[in-house]
Amino acid sequence: MWYEQPFRKNENLTTLLRAIRELATFPIRIMEVCGGQTYALSRYRIEELLPDTIEMIHGPGCPVCVTPEETVARAIEIARFPGTVLCTFGDMIRVPSDEGCSLQQLKAEGKDIRILYSPLDSLKIARENPGKEVVFFAIGFETTTPVYALLLHEIIDKKIDNLTLLTSLFTIPAAVSFLAQDPECLINGLLAAGHVCSITGTETYERLARELEMPIAITGFEPADLLYGIYRVVQLKTQGRNLTVNAYRRAVPAQGNPIARLQTARYFTPYDACWRGLGTIPASGLKLRPPYEQYDARNRFCSEVKPDIRPSVCRAGEIMKGKISPLRCPLFGNRCTPDTPLGASMVSSEGTCAAFYRYKTN
Ligand code: SF4
Numbered sequence: 001m002w003y004e005q006p007f008r009k010n011e012n013l014t015t016l017l018r019a020i021r022e023l024a025t026f027p028i029r030i031m032e033v034c035g036g037q038t039y040a041l042s043r044y045r046i047e048e049l050l051p052d053t054i055e056m057i058h059g060p061g062c063p064v065c066v067t068p069e070e071t072v073a074r075a076i077e078i079a080r081f082p083g084t085v086l087c088t089f090g091d092m093i094r095v096p097s098d099e100g101c102s103l104q105q106l107k108a109e110g111k112d113i114r115i116l117y118s119p120l121d122s123l124k125i126a127r128e129n130p131g132k133e134v135v136f137f138a139i140g141f142e143t144t145t146p147v148y149a150l151l152l153h154e155i156i157d158k159k160i161d162n163l164t165l166l167t168s169l170f171t172i173p174a175a176v177s178f179l180a181q182d183p184e185c186l187i188n189g190l191l192a193a194g195h196v197c198s199i200t201g202t203e204t205y206e207r208l209a210r211e212l213e214m215p216i217a218i219t220g221f222e223p224a225d226l227l228y229g230i231y232r233v234v235q236l237k238t239q240g241r242n243l244t245v246n247a248y249r250r251a252v253p254a255q256g257n258p259i260a261r262l263q264t265a266r267y268f269t270p271y272d273a274c275w276r277g278l279g280t281i282p283a284s285g286l287k288l289r290p291p292y293e294q295y296d297a298r299n300r301f302c303s304e305v306k307p308d309i310r311p312s313v314c315r316a317g318e319i320m321k322g323k324i325s326p327l328r329c330p331l332f333g334n335r336c337t338p339d340t341p342l343g344a345s346m347v348s349s350e351g352t353c354a355a356f357y358r359y360k361t362n
Contacts, residue, residue, distance in 0.1 A: 007222030034193030035062030035350025057322035088137035146260035174284035201256025277317025314343030
């Protein structure tokens with residue numbers, strides 16, 4: 001049974017909860033950075049078990065949720081070009097544009113839009129369709145970008161000239177730093193995402209803890225991982241120590257994955273990226289380096305004119321800053337549901353609104 005597994009075992013969780021309750025005698029706001037952590041917190045109803053002194057803030061680490069409206073509009077623009085095949089991950093096709101259109105809708109109208117599990121599958125599609133332009137709509141963070149680097153390597157090595165990338169790539173530390181310094185956000189501690197740190201290593205977060213003057217725990221995604229991470233953050237806060245602990249050693253080596261970082265740096269360079277709901281954050285995104293710009297789908301397809309994006313009714317930005325709970329969005333659960341999402345946060349299972357809808361309204 002699932003609850004017999006060590007990271008989900010009742011007695012282990014009860015021990016951790018007791019330890020947290022004993023320590024958390026003061027108010028503390030902890031941001032879990034990753035959408036996978038948000039999903040697990042909701043799925044196992046962990047927030048309901050925590051003492052009232054601990055407030056969890058659901059951060060920006062869902063790639064579907066932070067891909068900006070402008071990029072979704074670009075994907076739709078590209079998918080409408082005759083003779084194109086637009087490939088991406090499943091959740092991305094359901095994200096509505098500001099006009100209410102989505103890639104899913106275009107697919108239903110007969111446009112060639114394909115859901116792939118791996119970006120590398122687009123190589124086969126490009127080879128099998130030499131008369132068509134294939135575009136991979138590439139979203140993600142530090143964990144996914146090395147796969148796009150591998151895809152680019154293959155495109156160049158195999159001289160494939162009909163496959164390009166529409167990128168929406170972000171790096172977590174810059175966003176965390178931005179949010180932690182936002183006076184509206186007011187966080188006192190962080191749960192960093194274990195899978196991101198398995199690429200970046202721990203050093204970046206050790207520096208971040210010093211700069212932001214708050215404790216950070218690198219955690220995994222099982223209930224015991226999350227509770228242990230929360231416990232360590234509260235413990236460090238109690239001791240007045242602003243440092244990073246690796247609470248996910250079984251997956252995160254201190255040095256991360258240097259080969260993946262090297263490949264990412266070979267093809268991508270940082271830039272000031274726009275995050276949906278948060279705006280532009282300095283040096284928080286990755287775009288193709290100049291020698292590889294020919295593989296950028298924007299250069300092959302998109303007009304110079306920026307799409308005219310209307311102000312959104314979605315309040316996901318406020319949720320990411322911890323200003324409101326999804327339950328306070330007036331559209332939550334009535335006009336905005338997983339079947340009829342009005343914002344990206346209701347689309348992906350890692351989106352805070354979708355996680356709340358699935359686990360907190362039943
Ligand atoms: S409920 Fe829908 S509209 Fe409201 S914040 Fe969430 S995704 Fe946005």
